[in-house]
Amino acid sequence: MYSFKHSVYSRNNRKLVYQMEIFSRHELIRTNDGYTLVLYADKQTSEFAEDFFSMLDSKRKELQKDSLNYIKNYINENCRGIKIDTVNIMLGSLLVASIAYGPVNAYTSSVPPARKVHLKPNATYTVKSGDTLYRIAGKAGTTVDQLKLLNNLISDTIYPGQKLRTKEQKGNNTSRPPVTTTNNLVLVNKTHSLPAGYTPKNLTAPNVPSSNKSKTRMTPEAAEALEALFAKAGQEGIKLTAISGYRSYERQSAIFTSNTSKYGSAVAANQFSARPGQSEHQTGLAMDISSPSVNYTLTQSYAQTREGKWLKENAPGYGFIVRYPKGRENITGYQFEPWHIRYVGKSAALEIASRNITLEEFLGKT
Ligand SMILES: [Zn+2]
Incomplete structure (x- = not known):
């Protein structure tokens, strides 16, 4: 896995670095007098990959510079001494960006979204001519x-060739009335959506160290449990920081709509971007956690740190599980995310941890 570092500044001007794991592999293709580097992002990318893709043709200069710096670092680390002319970024088999790369000044050029999409059948009908x-x-x-x-x-x-979903998947009924009470065992994944009107009641920012209070809200019960978990960590000399909690349907919808038009189809966008209603952060029960020891990054290497190990070990006693475990990507639909914890209540969390299963398996749903 290769990482992309994205710097942001929180309210108190403290620099936070989000390290996102996006690309699963790369390929070098010989051209006339150099090489084209092809970077592949796969379906089960980190939930943060969408930030990277939204930067590719961003007008914000700083972000564009960051993505270029990432590519330069990548080439220095992996392709030293090889003359790279072009960097192509692929989502599955869809070309989403082509970057002309020169030794002195690399510059970006966006390409129109590819019309020809060959993806795993995620749909039940393939559009034919006419x-x-x-x-x-x-x-x-x-x-x-x-x-x-x-x-x-x-x-x-x-x-022609476009794949369309023709049947509503179970739990994907967007016309349901808004849910007003929180079920701590609600399942949200790529096949179980929350309705647009789902906004948890009485969202509150837990009183814990955080990057930004307005971005770390949770349901009152989950917030109280998080405070207890952090208090225990503090007693044991473990420094934890809350990074990201509740995110609204509207925000996810805006991101997904933009990615859908940018990359030609919803199916292509869904390879890295959650559909609105399919992000667990909309439940108010999830929190992304980091620590000073990893520079407040969200990175898979967190699992090897003292804090990451402590979190996995102690979260269940306070009603939280590590939601996207290693080796269960085919069940959860997401890469290993040692930083993302989900409140399910104490008895469910203890059972899920002791049986070493996922929430999907605990609920008997996929
Ligand atoms: Zn998360």
Whole structure:
């Protein structure tokens, strides 16, 4: 795994560095007198990868510089002495950016989203030449509006080869009334969505060290449990910092809509970006945790630190689980995230930890 460092400044002007793991592999392709470096992002990327992709054609100069610096560092570490002309960034088989790379001044150029998408069938119908949404809806026994909703289509335009979901997945009913009480065992993943109106009641910032109080809100019960967990850590000389808690449906929706139009389809965007309603941070039950020892980064190496080990060991006693464990990526749909803890209540957390299972397995759902 290669990491990308993204610096941000919190309210008190303290520098925080988010280290995101994005690319799973790379390839060098010989060109006329140099090489094209191809970087691949896979489906099970970190939830933070979307920040990287939203930077690729960002107008914000600092972020663009950061992404260029990342690529320069990557080349220095992995391709020293090799003449790289071009860096292509792929999401699965979709080309999302092509960066002309020179020895002195590298510059970015955005490319139009690729129209030809070959992805694992995540959908039940592949658009053929001459198809219309109306015809597909008729075949699938659904409506044009429903198809558009399911596939996040903003117009009636479809293209041959495009894959469309035609059936609503279980738990994905966006027309349900807003949920007003919090179920601590709610399952949120790529097949179980929260409705748009789902906003936890009485969100509150736990009284713990944090990067930004407005970004670390939780439900009152989860916040109280987090305070107890942090108090215990403090007694044992373990320094923990809360980085990111509740995130709204609207924020996720804006990010996903932007990525969908940028990368040509919702299926392509979903390889790295959570659909609105499918981020566990919308529940108010999740928190990303870091420590000074890793420079407040969110990194897989946290698992090897004293703090990361302490967190995994002690979180269940306070009702939290490490939600995306190592080796269970095919069940959770996410890479190993030793920093992301989820409140499920004490008895469920203790059982999940002692049986060494995921929340999906505990609930008997996928
Ligand atoms: Zn998280």
